[in-house]
Amino acid sequence: MRRRRLLSALASAGVAGQASAVLAGIPSSLVRRGTQVPSKAEHSKAPPPLRPGSRLVAVAPGTWWESPQQEAERLRLRCAAEGWTLVIPPEATGRWRWFSGPDASRRTQLERAWADPTLDAVLCVAGGWGSARILEAGWKPGERPVWLVGFSDATALLLAQWAAGLGGAVHASCGGDEAQWQRLVRLLRGESLPSLVGTGWVRGVASGPLVVANLTVATSMIGTPWFPQLKGCVLVIEDVGEAPYRVDRMLTQWRTAGLLSELAGMGVGRFSWKEDDVLPGDLSLEEVLQDRLGDLGIPVVGQLPVGHGRPNLALPLGRIGVIDGDAGHLSVV
Numbered sequence: 001m002r003r004r005r006l007l008s009a010l011a012s013a014g015v016a017g018q019a020s021a022v023l024a025g026i027p028s029s030l031v032r033r034g035t036q037v038p039s040k041a042e043h044s045k046a047p048p049p050l051r052p053g054s055r056l057v058a059v060a061p062g063t064w065w066e067s068p069q070q071e072a073e074r075l076r077l078r079c080a081a082e083g084w085t086l087v088i089p090p091e092a093t094g095r096w097r098w099f100s101g102p103d104a105s106r107r108t109q110l111e112r113a114w115a116d117p118t119l120d121a122v123l124c125v126a127g128g129w130g131s132a133r134i135l136e137a138g139w140k141p142g143e144r145p146v147w148l149v150g151f152s153d154a155t156a157l158l159l160a161q162w163a164a165g166l167g168g169a170v171h172a173s174c175g176g177d178e179a180q181w182q183r184l185v186r187l188l189r190g191e192s193l194p195s196l197v198g199t200g201w202v203r204g205v206a207s208g209p210l211v212v213a214n215l216t217v218a219t220s221m222i223g224t225p226w227f228p229q230l231k232g233c234v235l236v237i238e239d240v241g242e243a244p245y246r247v248d249r250m251l252t253q254w255r256t257a258g259l260l261s262e263l264a265g266m267g268v269g270r271f272s273w274k275e276d277d278v279l280p281g282d283l284s285l286e287e288v289l290q291d292r293l294g295d296l297g298i299p300v301v302g303q304l305p306v307g308h309g310r311p312n313l314a315l316p317l318g319r320i321g322v323i324d325g326d327a328g329h330l331s332v333v
Contacts, residue, residue, distance in 0.1 A: 127154065128153055210316060235263050245282070301328050301329065321333070
């Protein structure tokens with residue numbers, strides 16, 4: 001993912017496993033062999049649903065917010081319509097080099113949010129690059145579970161929160177049309193979500209905790225303390241501005257590092273690139289994705305409405321996802 005281009009675009013499933021699936025509300029017939037479904041206790045650190053009176057805070061953990069005045073007012077009105085109060089501290093609209101502020105300042109924004117018991121959710125309102133630098137600067141998710149909403153560069157923070165054993169990380173944009181926003185609202189309220197519809201690439205049905213990530217950012221986190229355990233998970237990836245050969249290179253790294261070998265299933269969101277990145281005779285991006293993911297022996301659903309572009313539909317990390325390669329669906333339990 002190129003920062004400037006982005007700115008312009010903005011245990012085997014035996015008896016125990018099947019019993020866990022039933023407790024999680026998943027029919028045991030849907031549990032693929034090798035999938036591990038977390039017990040109810042593992043979800044105890046999820047934040048409570050938002051309600052009228054909830055307070056949310058806007059943060060810019062990476063690059064500066066491009067259009068803070070117009071976008072902030074729209075987001076404030078959307079929150080107000082749900083009975084929520086949106087707090088926009090001055091630091092969220094700051095500019096320092098290509099960041100919203102120095103690393104220490106951006107880290108402090110997040111630390112204050114977790115330390116404030118009156119705040120229920122953190123909305124990442126800008127992308128670009130810089131969230132991983134906050135982790136390097138020492139930020140850690142607090143013990144109190146808080147909703148954390150973002151995507152793209154904020155993948156670093158979402159993965160770190162899930163790796164720390166905390167629920168509440170949501171891969172989503174705060175923008176988009178009303179239908180996209182209302183899906184996020186339903187998720188934050190704790191309501192059920194409609195399935196996402198894509199195209200089945202590899203047949204089969206499997207379930208596991210959802211991990212949703214920008215491919216480039218997640219690849220850069222491999223080998224760090226903030227990269228989560230993926231065994232038994234349903235992994236959903238997306239990216240923008242990456243030529244097919246670069247996606248091929250990243251997925252080859254994931255394969256050779258053994259990171260895809262124990263997944264329950266995979267979903268592929270939106271991938272886009274410039275046409276001049278592909279020369280005659282090159283593999284297309286879809287061919288690369290199907291080549292690198294098609295022989296893993298797990299269900300794969302492509303063309304999901306997730307990632308850069310519209311719509312970018314919200315998905316919660318850590319919640320149980322059911323990937324259906326036969327129907328081309330991804331459901332959240």
